[in-house]
Amino acid sequence: MVSTEKALDIILNETCLGGIEDKNILDSLDRVVSEHIYSKDSLPPFNKAAMDGYALRSEDTLEASVDKPIEFNIIGTAKAGGSLEKVLHSGEAVKIMTGAPVPESADTIIEIENVESDGEHVFVKEAVKPYRNIIEKGEEVKAGDIAIFSGSLIRPVEVGILASLGYNKISVYKAPVIALIVTGDELVNIEAKIETGKIRNSNEYFLKAIMKNEGFEFISFGIVQDNKEVIKQKILVAMEIADIVVTSGGASKGDYDFVEDILVELGADIKFDSVAIKPGKPISFATIKDKLIFSLPGNPLAAITTFQEFIVPAGKKFMGKKSSVDIFPVILSDDYICKKGRKKYIYVNIQKVNGVYYGHKIKWQGSSGLVPISRANGIVIIPEGKEYVKSGEILNGYFIWK
Amino acid sequence: MVSTEKALDIILNETCLGGIEDKNILDSLDRVVSEHIYSKDSLPPFNKAAMDGYALRSEDTLEASVDKPIEFNIIGTAKAGGSLEKVLHSGEAVKIMTGAPVPESADTIIEIENVESDGEHVFVKEAVKPYRNIIEKGEEVKAGDIAIFSGSLIRPVEVGILASLGYNKISVYKAPVIALIVTGDELVNIEAKIETGKIRNSNEYFLKAIMKNEGFEFISFGIVQDNKEVIKQKILVAMEIADIVVTSGGASKGDYDFVEDILVELGADIKFDSVAIKPGKPISFATIKDKLIFSLPGNPLAAITTFQEFIVPAGKKFMGKKSSVDIFPVILSDDYICKKGRKKYIYVNIQKVNGVYYGHKIKWQGSSGLVPISRANGIVIIPEGKEYVKSGEILNGYFIWK
Incomplete structure (x- = not known):
């Protein structure tokens, strides 16, 4: 059993950047x-008007005041998208629209709302600094x-x-292609009635949903019969078409759990076969050539937690993405009793009050059901060595599925 | 001119929930x-084994200890997906796999790693409490x-x-269908060379990108000629096929800006025609029957900012989503000089150091270019009444495009 930190290190160490593609x-x-x-x-590709107004020569406005407005002849109009070839002389102005190129002989623009005009003349009542309302060529970015x-x-x-x-x-x-092999003879299709001993195949759907949110590509084999030869063949096919193979179910120590045996037969390099995390201890990770193979526990809460904590970061690294989770202190509103030896990922409802985060217990949190954790929006982590935490204690937490 | 708060209130007040659809x-x-x-x-639909182990009657284990293990006869195996009809008697156990239904006559499960077994018998060395490792029927959710x-x-x-x-x-x-009408004679297709006075049509693309991220549906009319009749016809078509119509360009006071005139001719109820926000003052909002019509300024920085601040919340409300932005205090690392009268949205690079957020100035921030703000990951807001803020001051901020 490895720690969560060690597990993630091992996984990321084996995860390479995917190839590249044009999009x-x-x-x-x-x-x-x-x-x-x-x-x-260069952007903008020309000196550009930032406002509707009048382009003119700033030196012509030096003496302007409210009492002694200076009059300019309007010699033309510069529209966005046009190119006005006229040259301004002293005492001349060009009416100019936002986005239009500024005539080369003008060096400033006064806003339309700060002048008076009779249509042929414009009256300027203030000295206008050079480059007012002009976005200079290449100001945003230069060619090269x-x-x-x-x-x-x-x-x-x-x-x-x-x-x-x-x-x-x-x-x-590229985005990773992830093949999903969901096993378990207890699983029935989501449209089936559930007879004794059966449950519906939810893992396939929430794992697909996470992958969709993350932009991963995915191929699902549907419910795969809990039979060693069948699972082995599916894994072999999956390795041909996918970058990452994920099995769900068949990861714990029961008699009907074949995945680890299959990996050994296929010559996999098994990097770890359990992690000190609760829920999710029986997650395993192996490589065969450049393919990454994860076996997730079958129970939904363990599968969703371990997929998020271990496979999502691998998929992101494959895509060249940083995988930083914004962790912050959360004050607990409740007590928790737990066992030592594993890091406990507790689904909570995190509320921010006056800039401080509080984590509230959700009704029930067994190791299999999803309904209770749908009341949660975050996780707090109880460290490996702790057996209990009390209301008021502060743990590290983060939001999930945001 | 209305305040940003008032503008958003008006918009959300006019925004109804979209219809419903099956997905x-x-x-x-x-x-x-x-x-x-x-x-x-009820989930689980039966009492379910949470671990691989042995199902037995807890009362049979009361006297068990390391020194005096109690022996049980293994009378069968319960597999996940199966249904074992056998009835356990005193001194009998059933080998059971994770996920398997627990025989009705058993009330507890001891883990496989905590017993010894010769295949036919299992030796229990401790008293096992009732319901250990059993997830009870309906524990997650009950029928109804x-x-x-x-x-x-x-x-x-x-x-x-x-x-x-x-x-x-x-x-x-439903997701809103948003029709996009990008106008401006200065615009050329993104694959075109840019001659004097022309710039490429970037607004269409980043607005589509925001809509894609938000899950909105969109229809773009491409670059629409800056001609009143043409724009009017496009708006009329857009109102037939979309819930929200967004124009970009043609919103400021220039001679070539027709959108407001068109809205008046169409009998629109113009709710506001400018907002005290920088960048983005000339954003307008109107309704025609149950359609929402937004006119965005043409310059990219103003368009991206106002779309995010005003149209994204409307689209989310249409979808029944909450539109909460996580605002937190940001300590400025730089001084800013600005004008009173509008709320200033400053794009910054926000870094978290020891749990405290610092906002760093990005190189240049005119009112048109996008390249500088691509160095930003957040916004801080300088209140309307402020003319300057200094390094060390604290403003409200939030992350963008996360």
Whole structure:
């Protein structure tokens, strides 16, 4: 049995970056770019009006005041999208719209609401500093500069930058393909009635939901019969088509648990076969060549917890993503009695009151059911060595499924 | 000009819940369920073994000790998925696998690792309390109970619950369909070269990216010519097919800005035409019948900020979602000089050090470019009445695009 920290170290040490692929910029959202994105242009590509107003020469306004407005002849209009070739002389102004290129002979813009105009002339009542309301060419980014660094996560703002720089495709790290093999003769399809001894296959669905949220790709083999040869064949197929193979069920010590035997037969390098975590102790991790094989416990609470804690970080690393969880202190509102020897992941309802986080017990927390933990929005961790914690004690916690 | 708070109040007051639709449970992820989900079964549906071990009658073990183990005859094996009909008598045990139904005549399970066995007999060396390692029928949820309350967000755990209860479809609130009309004669397609006065159409892409992240549905009309009749026709079409219409560009006071005129001609109820926010003052909001019409400023930084602050909350409310932003105190690392009269949304890089958030200035922050704000991960808000804030001051802040 290894500690949770050691388990995660081992997993991440075996997880490589996935390959790269080209994606349309909208499909690159939430992916990580695999190379620097250089700006092919300066942005803005010209001196640009930041406001609607009048472009003029700042030196012409030095003497302007409310009492002695200075009059300018309006010699034209610069619209966004146009290019006005006119040259301004002293005493002349150009009416200009937001986003329009500023004529080269003008160096400032006074806002439309701060002047008076009769349509042919504009009256300026203040001295206007140079470059007021002008966004200078290349102020945002210059041609040849790195606009987005390799390894950056593509968020909406980066999608916008890519569009503004003329990229319609970029190279990003692939998402892992995860094959899901859910075993257990007690499982029936979700539409089936449940006869004695049977439960419906929920693991397949919540694991798919987590993978969907994380942007992982997934292939499910459905409910796989609890038969060694059948499971072995599915694992062999899964290794052909997936980067990561996840089995659920068949991980504990019972007579009908074949997965570890199969892994041995396949020559897997079994890195660990249990972790000091509750729920979820019987999680195992192995590698065969460059494939990662995880065996999750069959019970839903253990499966959802260990998938989130161990497989999600591996999938993120494969995609080039950082896997940081924002951990913060949580004050417990209740007592908990537990056993030493494993880190206890307690699902709680975390509420923030005056900037302080409080963790409230949820009704019941056995090691199998999901209904109670649906009342939770976070987890607090009771350290391995603790047998009890009391109301008022502070533990590390974090939000889940946000 | 209305305050940001007033603007959001007005918008949310006009935003109704969207209709409902049926979704497969995996597609219901990140949607809100529109009715209570009742449990059709008790879960677990039988007394279930929580561990691999031996099921027996606890009263038979009262005298057991390390020195005087008690011997039980193994009369059968209960596997997960099976149903063992045998009745245990005093001195008898059933080997049982995790997840298997517990024979009715047994009331406890001792773990496999805490006994010795020769295959036919098992030797128990301790008194075993009743219900040890047994998950009782209905302990998670009872038939007829509400398993998921109407109005709950469907997260991975709820997808799992739905599967375990035999639901393959549920009724959820619809996502809004948002029509996007990007105008501006300065705009060219993202693959075009940029001639003088032109910039590429980035607004369409980052707005789509935000909508994709939020699960909104969207229809884009591409770049729409800055012509009153053309824009009017597009708005009319958009109102037929969408719940929310968003224009970008054409919202400020320039001669070529038609959107407000069109809204008046269409008999729109214009709720406000500017907000005390920087960037983004010229955002307007109107309703025509039950359709919401937003006009965003054309400059990208103003468009991305106002879409996030005003349209995302409306879209979430349409979907039945809560729209809470986690706001926390941020200590500034830099000084900022600004103008009174509007709330200033400053993009910063927020770092957490020893549990305290610090906000670091990013290089440049004009009112149009996106490249600088891609160095940011959060926003701090300078109140309307402030003209400057100094390093060390504390402002409200939050993370963005997480």
